[in-house]
Amino acid sequence: MTTTSSTSSPSTTALVTGGTGGIGSAVARQLAAEGHDVVLAYRSNTETAATLVAEIEALGVRGAAHRVDLSDSAQLEELVSHVTSTFGDLSILVHAAGPHVPMVHLSRVEPRTYAEHLNAEATAFFTVVRACLPALREASGAVVAVTTAATDRYPVRDGLSAGTKGAVEALVRGFAAEEGRFGVRFNAVGPGMLVDGMAERLISSQSLDQRALDVTMSRIPLQKFGTAVDIAEAVSFLAGPKSGFITGQKLNVDGGYTV
Template sequence: MRRHDPEFQLHGGYSTKRLLGNVPAMQQDFAARSGVAVVTGATGGIGSAVAHMLAARGCAVVLAYRSDAAAAAALAASLPRAVAVRADLTDPTACAALIERAGEVHTLVHAAGPHVPMMHLSTVTPTQFAEQVAQDVLASFNIVHAALPALRASRGSLIAVTTAATKRFPVRDGLSAVPKGAVETLVRGIAAEEGRHGVRANCVGPGMLTDGMATRLMASGDLNEHALAVTRANIPLRTFGTATDVAEAVCFLASDRARFITGQKLDVDGGYAA
C-alpha cells in the first residue's frame, strides 16, 4: 500500500528527513484550535506536567484545583494562556460552574484524585471505601457529565488519568485500583456512546513515578526503601517514570494525531502491567 509513495523506501520505510520534518508540527498540536483544555488536579505532579506540555504545544488551559490556591496561581502565571479556577469535583454544581467558566472546551484531562493510602483491602473500613469512591468515581462522573455538552459541540476529547494497577494488581493498592477500574469503565462507556458525536475518550494509566502520588506515599512512609526496591524489580525497565512521561501520553491522545483512537487505555508503566 505504501510502495507507491515516493518518500517510502522499500528497505528502510520513511526517510529520517521526513520523520524529523514532522517534529515542529507535532510540538504545536493545539496552536490552531479554538477553545481551551480543562485540566483537573492541575496542581498535582501529573496535572501540572500535563498543563505545561499542553501550553507548550499551543493550548490555552483552564487549571482546575481544589484547595491549593497559591500553587494554582503560580502555575497559571507560568503559562502563556492559563487561568486557575477552584472547583470541588464532588459537587456537581461546582463542576457545571467550572465548565461554564471555561467556555469552549476541546479537551478535558481528568487528572484529579484523592490521596490513596497503601492498605490491604481487609483493613479498609466501609466508611473509608465510600469516601474514596466519592472522591474518585463520583467526582469523575460529575466532571464528565458537566463537560459532555461542550465536548460534543467541539467534537473534543476526554482523557482520564487512572492507574496501571487496574491491569496488574499491586498488593495494598486496592483503594486506587478499585475506584480507578470504575473510572475506566465510565470512559469506555463514553467512548462507545459518544463517538457518534465525534467525542473521543481514553485513559492513561501511570505506573510507579518519581513524582506525583509516589512522592506523597514515600513521604508518608507507605513506601519504604524495601518496598521501592521490590517495586523496581517488578518493572521490566527497572526504573520509575516521571510525570512528564505521563503528560506525553496524555497530549498525544488529546491531539489530532490520535483522531482514530478511542475507548483505549495506554499504560505508562515501564512494562509493569505487560
Template sequence: MQRNGEGDRMLSGQVALVTGGVRRIGRAIALALAGAGADVVINARSSAEEAGAVCKEIEALGARAAVHLADVTDEDQVTRMRDEVLDRFGRLDILVNNAAIRQEAALTEMSLAEWRGVLSVILDGAFLTSRAFLPAMAGQGYGRIINIGGVSSHTGASRRAHVAAAKAGIEGFTRALAVEFAGCGVTANCVVPGKIGGKRSATSGESFSLHGHELRPIVGREGRPEDVAAMVLTLCGPAGGFITGQSLHVNGGLFLT
C-alpha cells in the same frame, strides 16, 4: 480554530481543563498542553497558591491560563465551573480527569468513609465533569476526554483496594464514553501511569507490590510526570484522532498487557 495543525503549536485555539492540575502528573499535563498552544484551566479543590504558580508557567509558554477552585465531587461546584469556563473561553476541547486521592489503608481497617472518599473523587468527579462538558463538546462536533487510570487496577496492590477499584472503574467509564459519543466527534481514552517518581503527597504511599514483591519498571528507571503528559498530548493531537476507548499504559514495562 486550528485543530489539525502541525508542529509545536498543534493545539493552538483549543481550550483544556485539567482537574487536579497543580502537582506532579496534573501539572505536567497542563504544561504540555499549553506548550502545544492550548489555553488551560487549572482545577484544584483548594490549592489556590499552587494553582496560581502553574498558571504563571502556562502564561510563560504563551498560552492563556485560568484557575477554578472546585470540588469535583460537588455537582453544584462542577456546574459553576462549567459555566465560568464556557463564559470565559467559549468552548472546551480537552478534558483531563486527573483528580484523585491515592490513600493507603489495610482493607480490614478501611472505613466506609475512606472507601467512598477515594471512589467519589476518582469516579464521581470524572462523571460530573464529563457530564457537564460533553454537551458543549458534542455541539461543536469535537472533543477529547482523557481519564487518568492506575496500574494497581491491573496488578492489584496491598492496602489500595479503594484506589484499584476506582481506577478499574474509570477504565470502564472511559469505554462507555467512547461508544456513546463516537458519533459526535468526541474521543475518550484512559492513560494508565505506572510507577512515577518524584515528590509524592503524604497519602500516596511509597510503592505497590504484586504478591508481596515490589514491582519495578524493566527500563531501569521510574517514570516521570512528563512521560505521562507526552501520552496525553499525543491523544489530544492529530495523531490521536483514530484512538478511542483505549487504556494506554505508560509504565516502562512495569506491567505488560
C-alpha cells in the same frame, strides 16, 4: 480564585482537573507548550495555581485557575459556562484529580472509607464529564482520565486505588461507546511507579519502604521509575489529533510493569 490573561487565544482550550497536582501540573505545562489555552480546576492550593497560571501565560497562551468542588455539579456547570464564554470552546478535558491513596490491605479498609474514595474517584469523574459534555460535543473534543496501571497488574496494598480507579476506566469505555456518535473520544492513561506525584508522597510517608521499592523495581523491565512528564506526554498524545481514531482505550505508562 480566578486568574486570566489577555493573550490571544489559540483554537483549542483544555480543562485540567487536579491541575495543581504533580501529574496535573505537568499535563497543564505540556498542553500549554503545544499551544492550547489551559484552565486549571483545583481543590485548595491557590498559591500553586497562581504560579502555574503564570507559567502557562509565559508560554504565550491564556491560562486560568478555578477552585472547584468536583462533587458539586452546579459549580462545574458554572465553570464550563465561564470557560466557553471566556475562551470560546472546551475541546480537551483531562481528569487528573484524585485523593491521596494510602497503601493498605483491603481487609483493613472500612466500608465508609472505600465509599469515600469511590466517590472521590468515579463519582467525581462522572460529574465532571456530565458538566462538560455539551461543550465537548460542540467541539468534537477529547477526554483523557489519569487512572493507574494497578488495574492491570495488582500491587498488594493498592486496592483503594485499583478498586476505585477501575470504576473510572469502566466509565471511560462506557462514555467512549456512547459519545462517539458526537465525535467525542474518551481514553485513559495508567501511570506506573513515578518519582513524583502520589508515589513521592507514599515514599516520603514511608508507606513504601526500600524493600517495597526494590520489589517494585524488580518487576519493571526498563528498570527505572517514571516521571509526571512521561504521563503528560501520553495524555497529550491521546488528547491530540494524532490519536483521532483511538477511543475507549487505556495506555499504561509504567516501564513495562504490566507486561
